[in-house]
Amino acid sequence: MSSLEIKNLHVSTGDKEIVKGVTLTINTGEIHAIMGPNGTGKSTMAKAIAGHPDYTITQGDVLIDGKSILEKESDERAREGIFLAFQYPSEIPGVSIANFLRAALQARMAEGEEIDASGYYKRLYQKMDLLKIDRKFTSRSVNEGFSGGEKKRSEILQMAMLEPKFALMDETDSGLDIDALRIVSDGVNSLRGPNLGILLITHYQRLLSYIVPDHVHVMIDGRIVKSGDKSLALELESRGYDWVKQELATA
Amino acid sequence: MAAAPALTTPSTAAVGSFTPAAFAEHLASVPALWHERKRSAYARFEALPMPTRTDESWRFSTISGIKLDGYVHDQASTRDAKAAKGAFSLAAEPTLTFVNGRLGTRNALRDSVAAAGVVVCTLTEAAERHPELFRQHFMAQPQKLGSAKFAALHEAFIADGAFVYVPRGVQVEEPIVLIHSAEGPGTAVFPHTLVIAEENSKVTIVDHFLSNDEFGHFACGANDLYAGHGAKITYVAAQSWSMESLSMQFNSTVVRRDARVQSLNLHLGAKQARHESLSQLQAPGGFSEMLALTVATGAREFDQRTLQIHQAPNTKSDLLYKNALLDKARTIFSGLIVVDPDAQKTDAYQSNRNLMLSEDAESNSLPGLEIQANDVRCTHGATSAPIDADQAFYLKSRGIPEKAAHELLVFGFFEDVLSRLENEELHSAIRGLIRRRFGK
Numbered sequence: 105m106s107s108l109e110i111k112n113l114h115v116s117t118g119d120k121e122i123v124k125g126v127t128l129t130i131n132t133g134e135i136h137a138i139m140g141p142n143g144t145g146k147s148t149m150a151k152a153i154a155g156h157p158d159y160t161i162t163q164g165d166v167l168i169d170g171k172s173i174l175e176k177e178s179d180e181r182a183r184e185g186i187f188l189a190f191q192y193p194s195e196i197p198g199v200s201i202a203n204f205l206r207a208a209l210q211a212r213m214a215e216g217e218e219i220d221a222s223g224y225y226k227r228l229y230q231k232m233d234l235l236k237i238d239r240k241f242t243s244r245s246v247n248e249g250f251s252g253g254e255k256k257r258s259e260i261l262q263m264a265m266l267e268p269k270f271a272l273m274d275e276t277d278s279g280l281d282i283d284a285l286r287i288v289s290d291g292v293n294s295l296r297g298p299n300l301g302i303l304l305i306t307h308y309q310r311l312l313s314y315i316v317p318d319h320v321h322v323m324i325d326g327r328i329v330k331s332g333d334k335s336l337a338l339e340l341e342s343r344g345y346d347w348v349k350q351e352l353a354t355a
Numbered sequence: 356m357a358a359a360p361a362l363t364t365p366s367t368a369a370v371g372s373f374t375p376a377a378f379a380e381h382l383a384s385v386p387a388l389w390h391e392r393k394r395s396a397y398a399r400f401e402a403l404p405m406p407t408r409t410d411e412s413w414r415f416s417t418i419s420g421i422k423l424d425g426y427v428h429d430q431a432s433t434r435d436a437k438a439a440k441g442a443f444s445l446a447a448e449p450t451l452t453f454v455n456g457r458l459g460t461r462n463a464l465r466d467s468v469a470a471a472g473v474v475v476c477t478l479t480e481a482a483e484r485h486p487e488l489f490r491q492h493f494m495a496q497p498q499k500l501g502s503a504k505f506a507a508l509h510e511a512f513i514a515d516g517a518f519v520y521v522p523r524g525v526q527v528e529e530p531i532v533l534i535h536s537a538e539g540p541g542t543a544v545f546p547h548t549l550v551i552a553e554e555n556s557k558v559t560i561v562d563h564f565l566s567n568d569e570f571g572h573f574a575c576g577a578n579d580l581y582a583g584h585g586a587k588i589t590y591v592a593a594q595s596w597s598m599e600s601l602s603m604q605f606n607s608t609v610v611r612r613d614a615r616v617q618s619l620n621l622h623l624g625a626k627q628a629r630h631e632s633l634s635q636l637q638a639p640g641g642f643s644e645m646l647a648l649t650v651a652t653g654a655r656e657f658d659q660r661t662l663q664i665h666q667a668p669n670t671k672s673d674l675l676y677k678n679a680l681l682d683k684a685r686t687i688f689s690g691l692i693v694v695d696p697d698a699q700k701t702d703a704y705q706s707n708r709n710l711m712l713s714e715d716a717e718s719n720s721l722p723g724l725e726i727q728a729n730d731v732r733c734t735h736g737a738t739s740a741p742i743d744a745d746q747a748f749y750l751k752s753r754g755i756p757e758k759a760a761h762e763l764l765v766f767g768f769f770e771d772v773l774s775r776l777e778n779e780e781l782h783s784a785i786r787g788l789i790r791r792r793f794g795k
C-alpha cells in the first residue's frame with residue numbers, strides 16, 4: 105500500500121493565497137471525493153500537487169510514502185505516480201496521441217530501454233476499446249478539436265495507460281452527457297483497485313452515484329470544512345453548500 | 356574574355372582563399388568545357404564587393420561570420436564515400452554521392468526508371484552529353500537576393516554536381532537521393548543539383564548535405580529546379596553540415612504552366628547558414644510551395660531570404676518557413692512577394708513562424724509585398740511566440756522530462772509543414788533526421 109499525504113497545504117498564486125491549509129491522506133485502494141463551490145481552490149490544489157509552475161506552495165508538505173515530493177519537478181512527480189486528469193486539458197497541435205503516450209511511457213523506462221511498439225499498440229487499442237474511443241484517434245493531435253467529452257475520455261485513456269498510484273481527477277464529469285458520463289465512470293471503475301488511490305474533484309454529486317467514494321470532503325474557501333462518507337454527498341445535494349457555510353458561521 | 360568592370364578594387368578581403376592563383380589551379384582540374392563560364396564567373400566574383408551591414412538584403416545578418424579565408428578548395432577525399440554517415444533512412448540507396456565536390460559512388464537507377472529515359476548523372480557528364488539542356492538551365496536565373504558574389508564564386512569553383520532529367524510524361528515514384536558531403540579541415544565545397552522535369556513528369560529529389568567529420572567546412576551550394584508544363588517536382592534539401600561550418604545555398608525555381616513545385620529546406624547544421632530561394636511563376640496555373648524547417652541551437656544563425664515572383668496570371672505561391680529557436684540562436688527571415696502588372700488572379704501567401712524555446716534566442720522577420728496588379732490575393736504574416744506554458748506543463752505532468760517535452764512541441768510545431776509531404780517514407784525519414792539533431 106502507498107499513501108499520498110497532503111499536510112497543512114497552503115498554495116498561493118502571486119500574493120493571493122488560494123489554498124489555506126488542507127490536510128488529507130489518500131491511501132491506494134481508496135477514493136476520496138472533494139466537493140465544493142466554484143472558485144474555492146480545488147483545481148489550484150490539484151495543480152499545485154502536480155507541480156504546476158504558476159502556483160507556490162508557501163506552507164505544508166505533500167508526501168508519497170512519507171517522502172516529500174515538493175522538491176521534484178512535475179515530470180518527476182508524475183513518474184513517482186501522480187496523475188492529474190485536467191479540468192481543462194491542453195490542446196497540443198501536431199503531436200499525435202500515439203506519439204505523446206509513447207513519449208510518456210518511454211520516460212518511465214530505464215536508460216537505453218525501448219518500448220516494444222507492437223505491445224504498446226495492443227495495449228493502447230485495448231484501453232481505447234474499453235473507453236469507446238475510435239482507434240483513429242491515435243493519429244489525431246492531442247485534444248485538438250476534441251469535444252468536451254472526448255477530452256475527458258482522452259484523460260482517462262492516458263490514466264489507464266500510465267497506471268498512476270494516485271489520480272487527481274479534476275471535474276472529470278463536467279461537460280459530459282449521460283452516456284459519456286457512464287463510459288467515463290465505467291472506465292474509472294475498471295481502474296479502481298488496491299494499487300490506485302483517487303482524489304475525485306467535483307461539484308456535483310451526480311458523478312458520485314457512478315463512482316462511489318469511500319470518503320467525501322467539502323472544501324470551502326481553500327479549506328476542508330467537513331468530511332464524511334458517501335452520504336455527505338447526498339446531504340450536500342439536497343441541502344446545498346449554504347448549509348455547510350451556515351454551519352461554519354455558527355460554529 | 357574580358358573581366359566585368361570592377362566595382363571595387365579586388366583585395367584579399369574580397370576574395371579570401373579564392374585567389375586568382377587558386378582559381379587557376381582549380382581551372383586546371385576541371386574539363387575544358389567548363390573553362391569559359393568559369394572564367395567569367397570568377398571575374399564577377401572578384402569584381403563584386405563583399406556585403407556590408409547597410410545592404411538591405413543583408414540586414415540583420417552577421418556579416419563578420421561570412422569569411423572567405425582559411426579554406427582549401429578541391430580537397431581530395433581520403434575515405435570511402437560509402438562511409439557518409441547520417442544519411443536519410445530511406446529504402447532507396449543514394450543515386451549519387453559526392454565527396455568534396457567530386458563523385459564518390461554511383462548507384463544505378465532502377466531499370467524501369469532508366470528505361471523511361473530518366474537521367475541522373477554528374478554535371479560534367481551532362482555538359483558533355485546534353486549541352487543544350489545544360490546551357491539553358493544551369494545557373495540561368497538571376498541572382499536577386501543579395502548573393503551574386505557568392506553565386507559567382509560557386510560557379511567559378513564548382514568541381515561537379517548532380518544533374519537530373521525526367522522526360523515528358525515520366526513519373527518517378529521513388530525519391531532520388533543525392534548526397535553532398537564534405538570532409539577535412541577548412542574544406543570548401545560547391546555542391547549543385549540541377550533538376551529538369553519535362554512536361555507532365557513527376558519526380559522527388561532529396562539533396563542531403565552533410566559533413567563526414569567535425570571540421571568547419573565552407574559550403575557554397577546552389578540548385579536549379581525547372582518544372583515544365585504540368586510537371587510536378589518535390590524537392591527536399593536537408594542541410595546537416597558540421598556545427599562549425601559556414602553554409603550558403605541559393606535556390607532557383609522556375610515554374611511553367613500548370614506545374615507544381617514543392618520544396619522543403621531543412622536546416623539543421625552549420626554555425627552560420629544563409630539560404631536564398633527564388634521562385635518564378637512564369638505561366639498560368641503554376642504553383643510553388645516553399646517550405647522550410649529550422650532547428651537553431653547554440654549561437655547559430657540561420658538567415659533565409661526569399662522571393663516569390665508572379666510573372667503570369669493565375670499563379671499561386673505558398674511559403675511557410677518555421678524556425679525553432681533554442682539557446683542563443685538567431686534567425687532572420689526576409690521574404691518578398693512580387694506580383695507583375697499582368698499577373699492578375701495571383702494567389703500568394705507567405706508566413707514565417709518562430710517558436711522561441713529560449714529567452715536569449717532572437718528571431719527577425721521582414722515580410723514584404725510589391726504588388727502591381729489589382730486583382731490578387733496576397734497575404735503575409737510573421738509570428739514569434741514562446742512555448743505555451745500550459746502545453747509544456749501538460750506534457751510534463753505525464754512524466755515527460757522538459758527536454759523531451761520541448762522536442763515533442765517542436766515536432767508538433769513542425770507537423771503542419773511535414774504533413775504536406777505526400778511521401779510517408781520521406782516524412783518519417785525527415786522526422787528521423789530532426790530527432791537525431793536533438794541527440795537521440
Ligand SMILES: Nc1ncnc2c1ncn2[C@@H]1O[C@H](COP(=O)(O)OP(=O)(O)O)[C@@H](O)[C@H]1O
Pocket residue numbers: 117122140141142143144145146147148149158
Ligand atoms: N493562475 C491563477 N492566477 C490567478 N488566480 C488564480 C489562478 N488560478 C486560480 N486562481 C484563482 O483562485 C481561485 C480558485 O480557483 P480554482 O482553484 O480554479 O477553483 P475551483 O477549482 O475550486 O473552482 C479563483 O478565485 C481563481 O480565480
Ligand SMILES: [Mg+2]
Pocket residue numbers: 146147148191274275
Ligand atoms: Mg476547478
